[in-house]
Amino acid sequence: MDELRLNKVFAGFLSAGLLIMAGVQIAHVLVPDQQLAENSYVIEVPEATDVADAAPQDTGPEPILALLASADVAAGEKLAKKCTACHVFEAGGANKVGPALWSIVNKAKASADGFAYSAALAEFGGTWDYQSLNAFLAKPKAYISGTKMNFAGLKKPEDRANMVAWLRTMADSQAPLPTAEDIAAESGS
Ligand code: HEC
Structure with a gap:
């Protein structure tokens, strides 16, 4: 080439x-x-x-300690009509569908004589102090899952405060009202 x-x-x-x-x-x-x-x-x-907004609130019920001192006891007594189908509140009252509730504030949980509690409540422990009453009455089954108290709950914090203030009067001796420190600790938690 x-x-x-x-x-x-x-x-x-x-x-x-x-x-x-x-x-x-x-x-x-x-x-x-x-x-x-x-x-x-x-x-x-x-x-x-x-998503967070839509999710159910699991932050617990609004605090009521600060409301107790000025709560409306008479309004609480009226609200108790929602409970009397199942509970007797008076001294010496018998257990019905639910346990007798005389002197319930600060009483040991699940301690009414002769009442057949659910295992959930029987094993829960502690006393019915203001905060646990607030949580239980707001939504019984959310506070003690497995309780046999079939009650939806008192949604309004004012209602729970009035209810608990009245329960406090239905006792041999009234439990002391929460102190300023108790109130501060509750709202801080
Ligand atoms: C439909 C019946 C029913 C209604 C209504 C009802 N309860 Fe109950 N309650 C029960 C039962 C049953 C128990 C026991 C629950 C368990 O053993 O789990 C109970 C337990 C309780 C306890 C715990 C007592 C203990 O000895 O530890 C408190 C406090 C209480 N109820 C308060 C109330 C209040 C206050 C109302 C009204 C706002 C109310 N209940 C409405 C049935 C009811």
């Missing part, structure tokens, strides 16, 4: 290469790499805060 021919072959390869490169560039121009401003499929994911 003479030199001229060899050159032609090289030139051929060269121009073929150039053509391919040019082709690629042209392809890029014709079909640009597209960056979409938005995803073509938008998947709605609610923001974390929305």
